[in-house]
Amino acid sequence: MKGKLLRVLRILNYSSEYLITLYNSTKNAIFVLIYLTKESVLKVFFLIFIMSIGSVTTHAQKRNFQLKMKRVKRTFKAIPKSLIDEVKNADLIALGKKLYFEKKLSVNNSISCNSCHQVDNFGVDNEPTSPGHEGKRGGRNSPTTFNAAFHISQFWDGRAKDLAAQAIGPILNPVEMGMPNEAAVISKLSKIKSYVTDFKKAFPGKEKSLTYPNIGMAIAAYEKTLITPSRFDDFLNGDENALTFQEKRGLKKFMGKGCATCHRGVALGGDHYFKIGLVNEYKTKDMGRFEVTKRDGDQKVFKVPSLRNIMKTGPYFHDGSVKTIDAAIELMAHHQLGQKVGPGFIEDVKAFFTSLTTNKKFNK
Numbered sequence: 001m002k003g004k005l006l007r008v009l010r011i012l013n014y015s016s017e018y019l020i021t022l023y024n025s026t027k028n029a030i031f032v033l034i035y036l037t038k039e040s041v042l043k044v045f046f047l048i049f050i051m052s053i054g055s056v057t058t059h060a061q062k063r064n065f066q067l068k069m070k071r072v073k074r075t076f077k078a079i080p081k082s083l084i085d086e087v088k089n090a091d092l093i094a095l096g097k098k099l100y101f102e103k104k105l106s107v108n109n110s111i112s113c114n115s116c117h118q119v120d121n122f123g124v125d126n127e128p129t130s131p132g133h134e135g136k137r138g139g140r141n142s143p144t145t146f147n148a149a150f151h152i153s154q155f156w157d158g159r160a161k162d163l164a165a166q167a168i169g170p171i172l173n174p175v176e177m178g179m180p181n182e183a184a185v186i187s188k189l190s191k192i193k194s195y196v197t198d199f200k201k202a203f204p205g206k207e208k209s210l211t212y213p214n215i216g217m218a219i220a221a222y223e224k225t226l227i228t229p230s231r232f233d234d235f236l237n238g239d240e241n242a243l244t245f246q247e248k249r250g251l252k253k254f255m256g257k258g259c260a261t262c263h264r265g266v267a268l269g270g271d272h273y274f275k276i277g278l279v280n281e282y283k284t285k286d287m288g289r290f291e292v293t294k295r296d297g298d299q300k301v302f303k304v305p306s307l308r309n310i311m312k313t314g315p316y317f318h319d320g321s322v323k324t325i326d327a328a329i330e331l332m333a334h335h336q337l338g339q340k341v342g343p344g345f346i347e348d349v350k351a352f353f354t355s356l357t358t359n360k361k362f363n364k
């Protein structure tokens with residue numbers, strides 16, 4: 001009986017989602033029947049029936065998921081334990097952390113890196129765009145500093161080649177920290193005794209340790225510690241129960257739809273650039289990577305953002321215009337893939353995204 005049912009189901013190629021809906025509605029209908037039936041023989045029959053559908057659906061679900069593990073492991077990569085030797089580089093990291101929280105790096109001592117990239121809030125400020133030292137806002141959303149170390153380059157348009165090159169940008173950016181020039185930054189820090197010692201310790205044997213590029217080096221070392229393992233990594237490392245059934249179904253849909261062609265690898269993004277509006281135009285004045293390369297093909301091209309901790313890092317997109325994750329998923333399917341998605345897709349992909357949220361805490 002069970003074998004036959006399974007065969008029928010396989011032939012019809014019911015999706016697992018359909019099976020569950022079918023199972024749940026049949027189950028409810030049968031419970032009503034059991035309740036209404038006076039004959040106890042019929043009651044037993046209905047109970048056996050309901051149990052057999054139950055085991056058939058679980059079996060079908062299991063089969064479904066064993067199939068794709070190879071592809072999952074080819075598409076994504078578990079996060080490594082560490083990107084920097086935290087013992088050997090303890091002084092450098094400690095200095096980087098101090099600088100990351102240092103409000104004196106802004107012209108009026110009002111903001112630090114942490115104002116826009118809060119480490120106790122998944123590396124973001126949850127603002128569409130961020131207020132700088134004068135409260136003025138730039139045109140782009142602050143991406144998270146978490147896992148940025150995995151990206152091929154930094155910024156939405158990839159204009160900084162790595163974290164060290166990136167970190168020295170905001171200090172002089174007039175809408176961000178607004179310091180007038182490099183010399184002013186060095187002179188300000190040199191007047192703080194502890195920094196003179198800290199830089200000497202972090203860059204031993206160098207004649208000049210308190211230099212502008214070294215500020216970037218130290219901050220970058222600290223940022224390399226901001227990497228966030230999650231349940232998805234446990235899953236990739238072989239713990240099949242690390243994800244709930246719905247989360248696995250979301251993962252399957254995410255891959256099946258084509259999202260993982262762009263959001264892949266260790267950060268589920270960050271490893272290449274793509275145009276926003278690949279299939280259906282996305283209206284934005286921001287020309288993205290074109291501003292860096294001046295190549296026509298790079299208009300509206302952005303670095304594919306990482307999706308680690310994505311449930312916590314809204315609002316979304318380079319312009320911060322998308323308030324909810326539901327809308328972000330729907331817009332992605334429309335603009336990048338030319339597809340419509342239903343509520344089932346959104347709910348399941350969201351469930352999968354929850355498995356990308358870290359439990360790791362970073363303190364000040």
Ligand code: HEC
Nearest residue numbers: 113116130131132140141142143148154155156167170176
């Ligand atoms: C006023 C808010 C603000 C401050 C202060 C600020 N940032 Fe940012 N940060 C941003 C914005 C906005 C972007 C994106 C800009 C772009 O792509 O053009 C960004 C981008 C980044 C990125 C790139 C991440 C990625 O995915 O590409 C890193 C890393 C980063 N900031 C680190 C820092 C560090 C380190 C400091 C302190 C030295 C700092 N930020 C100060 C707002 C801020």
Ligand code: HEC
Nearest residue numbers: 258259262274276302304305316317318328329332333336
């Ligand atoms: C062709 C490549 C491509 C495909 C396919 C794609 N994305 Fe994206 N995704 C991007 C790019 C590029 C961005 C950044 C767009 C921007 O901000 O302008 C992005 C942004 C996002 C964001 C917002 C991230 C943030 O931090 O703001 C989410 C969420 C997202 N994608 C989910 C998905 C989902 C779900 C799918 C499948 C339905 C998908 N993406 C398919 C390239 C892609």
